[in-house]
Every structure is written in C-alpha cells, then in structure tokens.
Amino acid sequence: MKKNEKLLEIIGEADERFIPELEEKKKQKPFMKWAAVGGGVCVAAAIALFVMGGGIGSNPSVDVSGTTTTITLPNTYSGQNTTTTPAVTIHPGGPSGGGFGMSAVLVYDISELGNANPWTEECEISTLPVFKNNAYWTQYGATYLNLEQRKAIASDIASDLGLEIKDESAEYISDITGGRMPEWQEDLLVNYTAYCDGEAKYNCQWVNIDVGGDGTVTINFTHGNSLPEEYSFTYYQTTNEEAVKTLEYLAERYNAVIGYNSPNLNTYADRLITGNQNRKYKVFDSSDDIVESILGYNFSTVEFAPSDSGELMLIRIKDSLSCAEKIDDYPIISLDEAKASLFNGNCITNIPSEYLDGGVITEELIGRTELIYLDSDKEEFFIPYYLFYVELNQSQYAEDYLPEGMKEYGMYYVPAISSEHISEIELYDGSMN
Amino acid sequence: MNDSAIIGMLFERSDEAIKELSGKYKNYCSTIARNILHNEEDTEECLNDTWLKVWSLIPPERPNKLSVFIGRITRNLAIDRYRNRKAEKNGSGETKACLDELYECVGDGESFSDNLILKDVINRFLGTLKEENRKVFMLRYWYMFPIKSIGERFGMSEGAVKMSLQRTRHNLKEYLEKEGIEI
Numbered sequence: 001m002k003k004n005e006k007l008l009e010i011i012g013e014a015d016e017r018f019i020p021e022l023e024e025k026k027k028q029k030p031f032m033k034w035a036a037v038g039g040g041v042c043v044a045a046a047i048a049l050f051v052m053g054g055g056i057g058s059n060p061s062v063d064v065s066g067t068t069t070t071i072t073l074p075n076t077y078s079g080q081n082t083t084t085t086p087a088v089t090i091h092p093g094g095p096s097g098g099g100f101g102m103s104a105v106l107v108y109d110i111s112e113l114g115n116a117n118p119w120t121e122e123c124e125i126s127t128l129p130v131f132k133n134n135a136y137w138t139q140y141g142a143t144y145l146n147l148e149q150r151k152a153i154a155s156d157i158a159s160d161l162g163l164e165i166k167d168e169s170a171e172y173i174s175d176i177t178g179g180r181m182p183e184w185q186e187d188l189l190v191n192y193t194a195y196c197d198g199e200a201k202y203n204c205q206w207v208n209i210d211v212g213g214d215g216t217v218t219i220n221f222t223h224g225n226s227l228p229e230e231y232s233f234t235y236y237q238t239t240n241e242e243a244v245k246t247l248e249y250l251a252e253r254y255n256a257v258i259g260y261n262s263p264n265l266n267t268y269a270d271r272l273i274t275g276n277q278n279r280k281y282k283v284f285d286s287s288d289d290i291v292e293s294i295l296g297y298n299f300s301t302v303e304f305a306p307s308d309s310g311e312l313m314l315i316r317i318k319d320s321l322s323c324a325e326k327i328d329d330y331p332i333i334s335l336d337e338a339k340a341s342l343f344n345g346n347c348i349t350n351i352p353s354e355y356l357d358g359g360v361i362t363e364e365l366i367g368r369t370e371l372i373y374l375d376s377d378k379e380e381f382f383i384p385y386y387l388f389y390v391e392l393n394q395s396q397y398a399e400d401y402l403p404e405g406m407k408e409y410g411m412y413y414v415p416a417i418s419s420e421h422i423s424e425i426e427l428y429d430g431s432m433n
Numbered sequence: 434m435n436d437s438a439i440i441g442m443l444f445e446r447s448d449e450a451i452k453e454l455s456g457k458y459k460n461y462c463s464t465i466a467r468n469i470l471h472n473e474e475d476t477e478e479c480l481n482d483t484w485l486k487v488w489s490l491i492p493p494e495r496p497n498k499l500s501v502f503i504g505r506i507t508r509n510l511a512i513d514r515y516r517n518r519k520a521e522k523n524g525s526g527e528t529k530a531c532l533d534e535l536y537e538c539v540g541d542g543e544s545f546s547d548n549l550i551l552k553d554v555i556n557r558f559l560g561t562l563k564e565e566n567r568k569v570f571m572l573r574y575w576y577m578f579p580i581k582s583i584g585e586r587f588g589m590s591e592g593a594v595k596m597s598l599q600r601t602r603h604n605l606k607e608y609l610e611k612e613g614i615e616i
Contacts, residue, residue, distance in 0.1 A: 001544045002541040002542065002543065002544060003539040003540055003541060003542050003543070003544055003545060003616070004532045004533075004535040004536045004538075004539055004540065004541050005516075005532060005541075005544075006544045006545055006548070006551070007535050007538065007539050007551075007555075008512070008528075008531060008532060008535055008574060009509075009512065010548065010551050010552050010555050011555060011571075011574045011575055012505060012508050012509060012512070012575060013505075013552050013555075014552075014555060014556060014559055014571070014575065015556045015559070016497070016498050016501040018556070018559040018560070018567060018571060019501050019504070019571055019575055020567075020568045020571055020572065021500070022461055022464065022500075022504075022576065141434055141453075141456065171435065191434060191435045193435060208437065210434070210435060210438050212434065218438055218441070220437060220438065220441055222437075235446065272446070278446060305441070305444075305445045307444070308444070308492065313441065313444065313445075314441050314445065376449075
C-alpha cells in the first residue's frame with residue numbers, strides 16, 4: 001500500500017471525538033412499493049431478494065455477490081370490495097418487508113418450534129378482528145405517542161418497578177434532521193428514555209426505560225440484573241424445562257409490570273447456524289375466549305432477554321392494540337383455502353424460488369402451520385395470516401453450510417381474511433429501507 | 434429507537450436489530466459509501482456488507498458511539514471495494530481525488546513502517562486544529578465529501594474550502610515531519 005493510501009486509511013481510524021456528526025440532507029420514502037397490473041387494483045408483485053442464507057434467530061447473511069432473485073406472484077388479491085366491511089391494504093413489514101435476512105428458521109426437528117400459540121387447526125373461528133395501526137411508522141419509527149403520553153407510561157413502569165426517574169431524554173425528528181423537515185414532522189417525538197437509579201432495588205446502576213411511539217416499553221438493566229442461582233437463563237444452554245421454571249420466576253418477580261390477569265408462558269427455541277439453540281422467553285395475556293387469547297398472544301406480550309452471563313438484561317413490553325382501532329370483524333378463510341393459495345404460489349415471502357424443488361410447495365414440505373398477526377409498527381393494518389413453515393431444499397447451500405441433520409424452514413404467509421376484503425398488497429422491493 | 438436499545442437487540446441476536454439499524458443509519462452510511470464509490474450498486478452492496486459486519490462484531494463489541502462505529506465500517510468496506518475496482522481499472526469517485534490531494538503531504542512511496550505511531554500522530558494533529566478546519570478536513574478525508582458539498586454544508590465557497598484543505602494539508606505535512614515520520 002502506498003503512503004497516501006495508508007494515510008487515508010489511518011485518518012479513518014481517527015479518534016471518534018474528531019469525527020463530525022453528519023446531518024442528513026434529505027429523506028427518502030419508506031421502502032415499500034408495488035406494481036399495479038392492468039385495471040383496478042390487481043397486483044403482480046415482484047419481490048427482489050437480497051438474501052441467500054441465514055434466518056430468524058440465526059446469523060443473517062446478505063447476498064454479497066449483489067445478484068438478486070425475483071419471484072413474480074400471480075394476480076390473486078384483486079380487491080372487489082363487494083362487502084360492507086372496508087377493504088384493507090397490506091404492507092407487510094414482517095414477512096417480506098423486513099429488509100434484511102431471509103424469513104426462515106433453522107431447527108433439527110420442526111417440533112422444536114413448539115410454542116404457546118393458542119390457535120390450533122381445530123379452532124373453530126369464522127371471523128377475526130382487523131385493526132388500523134395508528135402508530136404506523138414514519139421513516140424514524142413510530143411517533144404516535146407524544147411526550148406526555150410516553151412520560152406517563154414510563155412513570156407507571158418506574159412505579160411498578162419501585163424506581164424513581166432521575167433523568168430523561170427525548171429525541172425529536174428535528175434533532176435528527178437538523179431542521180430540514182416540514183414543521184409538523186419536526187415536532188414528532190422519535191425516542192424517549194427515562195433513567196432510573198437501580199442500585200438499591202436491582203443491584204444495577206441504571207435502569208433505563210425506553211417508551212416507543214407505539215407504546216412499546218423496553219426496560220434496560222444496564223449492568224445486568226442477576227437471577228437466583230437455581231435459574232438457568234441463557235439463549236444457548238437452557239433446556240425447555242429449565243426455561244419454563246425461569247419464566248415462572250420472572251413472571252412472578254415482575255408481575256406488577258406485566259399486569260396480566262391470565263399470564264401464559266411461551267418459551268421455545270430455534271437454532272443458530274452453529275447448531276446452538278436460540279431460546280426466547282415470553283409471557284402473553286391469555287383468556288378463556290379463543291379470539292381474545294389469539295389477540296393476547298400476538299399483541300400483549302412481555303419478553304425477557306438474558307445477557308451473555310445469564311443476567312436479566314432487558315424486558316420488552318408490547319401492547320400494540322393500545323395504539324390501534326378495530327375496524328371490524330372479518331370472515332376468515334379456512335386452512336384448506338389458505339393452503340390452496342399457498343400451493344398456487346399466492347403468498348407473501350422473501351424466500352427465493354430456487355429454495356423449493358421446481359419452485360413448488362407441496363403438502364409434504366409443510367412442517368408447521370400457525371395463525372398469527374404481525375404486530376410491528378411497519379404494519380398499517382393488523383390482519384391475521386396463516387403462517388406456513390416450509391422445508392427448503394438444501395441443495396442450494398454449500399456442503400458444510402449447515403450442521404449435519406439441521407433443516408431450514410422458510411416462512412410463507414397467506415392473509416387469513418378473504419381476498420375481497422384486501423384492496424392492495426404492497427410487497428418488499430428488495431431495498432434496505 | 435436509541436442506539437443503546439439497538440445494541441441491546443444485537444446482543445439479543447434479534448433480527449429486528451438489523452431492521453432498526455438499517456432504518457436509522459441507511460442514509461448516513463449511504464452518504465459515506467456513495468462519496469467513496471460514486472456507484473449506486475456498489476453503495477447498496479457496501480451497505481449490505483456493513484449490516485453483516487455489524488452483526489458479526491456486536492457482540493462482543495459494545496461501541497460507545499454507534500454512528501461512528503458503523504460509519505467507520507462502511508468507510509473501510511467502501512475503500513476496500515474502491516481498491517478492488519481500481520485494480521480492475523474502474524476506480525472513480527472522490528477517493529481518487531482525496532488520494533491525489535494527500536499525495537501532496539506524503540507522496541505515494543511505499544507505506545509507513547509503523548501504523549500505530551502514525552495513528553497516534555494523526556490523532557494529535559487533529560487535536561491541534563481549530564474546530565472548523567478540522568470539520569472541513571474530516572468531511573473531506575473521513576467522509577470523502579466533494580468540495581462543493583462541503584462548501585454547501587458550511588456556507589463556504591469552493592475556493593474557501595480548497596484553501597482551508599490546502600492549509601491543513603500543509604500543516605499536516607509539517608507536523609508529520611516534526612514528529613519524525615518519514616515522508
């Protein structure tokens with residue numbers, strides 16, 4: 001390397017205090033787009049894909065070669081709006097709009113994914129509610145709740161934890177953009193954090209409470225919060241039985257924060273590409289009513305996350321319906337109808353077609369089926385989906401890509417409300433938002 | 434979402450972390466990569482590499498300042514990509530201009546013998562600069578912004594930016610010589 005090249009490289013290693021902050025000069029539109037084909041609102045969506053490996057809970061990888069793969073979906077969801085219920089638009093942020101990583105899971109056996117989803121194939125449900133998400137994201141995330149509302153939430157959480165807020169910070173869009181956005185946008189609150197001294201009660205110097213614009217609360221124990229020795233709390237080494245015991249302890253310990261009448265435990269683990277398990281620890285609000293339970297499972301959840309040393313690092317509380325309005329109850333299609341759509345290729349996914357033999361999904365490849373809602377702030381409407389875990393063809397992988405015996409299941413989503421209620425589908429265009 | 438929350442999610446190995454990361458820093462990193470590469474396709478690929486690199490580094494790393502941490506990764510990846518392209522005789526963008534300007538300070542002879550000493554000297558040199566001169570210098574040689582763009586950011590003419598850079602480069606050369614760095 002020549003001296004001028006080395007100097008340029010060394011300047012890149014300069015101390016961070018010398019690197020000026022960069023104000024953004026312009027904003028780009030969010031990442032979704034879709035292609036309307038023909039008249040009306042028939043949609044043919046082309047999904048450009050980045051990703052050739054990885055999966056949820058595993059190391060995501062990107063297509064470093066820069067090539068893309070395209071799947072074209074047939075014109076299926078042609079909104080006729082023949083009923084009185086309003087038609088909704090789907091902008092899937094989860095299955096195909098995530099912007100990174102292939103929506104897939106790694107397991108040795110699909111039974112490892114067994115979770116506490118109250119929906120089963122035996123459930124007799126003819127309708128499910130659809131909600132409008134008022135906290136639908138801006139480019140800077142959800143900004144629906146204002147400062148006073150977020151302060152009130154943080155204050156309640158701090159009180160439930162027995163803590164006192166010592167300081168707080170708020171970041172508005174204007175702080176990020178440096179005053180380059182329209183005034184009404186500049187005043188939108190992006191981030192709010194309350195800082196509590198946790199030394200006495202949690203043996204942790206600071207407990208930070210972030211409240212998002214969609215009401216999501218993240219409690220960060222900045223130096224970890226130890227559990228009693230008898231509880232195993234790790235991603236990689238805790239068995240299911242141990243996890244249930246730990247989750248029971250955590251649910252009891254933080255009962256005031258959780259506040260559910262019927263808390264239900266939900267722990268499961270997929271695998272990392274190394275073969276290690278990747279365990280989740282969640283609690284959701286349950287009910288005797290199956291629809292209420294489904295809503296609780298999908299929208300009212302508390303997740304506990306361990307640190308590498310087995311301490312409680314983070315609690316995330318989601319209550320996405322608190323910022324949503326119910327539109328109506330919508331008739332849902334049967335599982336068989338959803339499968340028919342899936343087999344015809346009418347589904348939402350970001351799995352490249354070459355991961356399926358002949359690009360075709362058959363009954364034998366379906367390892368697991370769930371009914372779920374996607375609840376991220378990137379969903380304009382909360383609608384139910386049938387989620388199919390489909391075993392992928394491993395011939396695409398390098399020989400030693402996966403540990404022996406490990407399988408990868410791609411996630412394919414079919415809207416569970418019938419197509420006449422869907423006016424448009426926006427699909428991921430392959431960009432990284 | 435604030436940076437500490439994103440870092441927390443990376444430690445959780447949550448794939449949501451990458452969404453949050455790219456949502457917050459895509460424009461920032463795009464600017465850096467585009468300045469160096471002047472090519473949209475390469476810029477996009479450089480960003481993909483950046484997210485992957487961040488995922489592989491955090492954990493165990495826990496950066497104090499996430500923006501600089503990510504920006505530095507993007508910069509290094511973009512320069513690597515620039516070098517590869519240059520090897521293919523397709524080099525372009527501000528990088529070549531920056532290298533030509535730095536040639537004034539140190540020439541293009543074979544590289545320095547001790548990178549650690551040079552890094553320390555550069556940091557001390559930056560500490561001697563007035564804030565505005567330092568910002569102009571870093572926008573040019575860290576972010577590799579075009580001269581015109583730097584002028585727009587600081588309300589300066591292109592000539593004034595060039596003059597500032599020229600003086601700083603001259604001072605840098607003298608500083609390196611004074612510190613015994615062989616030029």
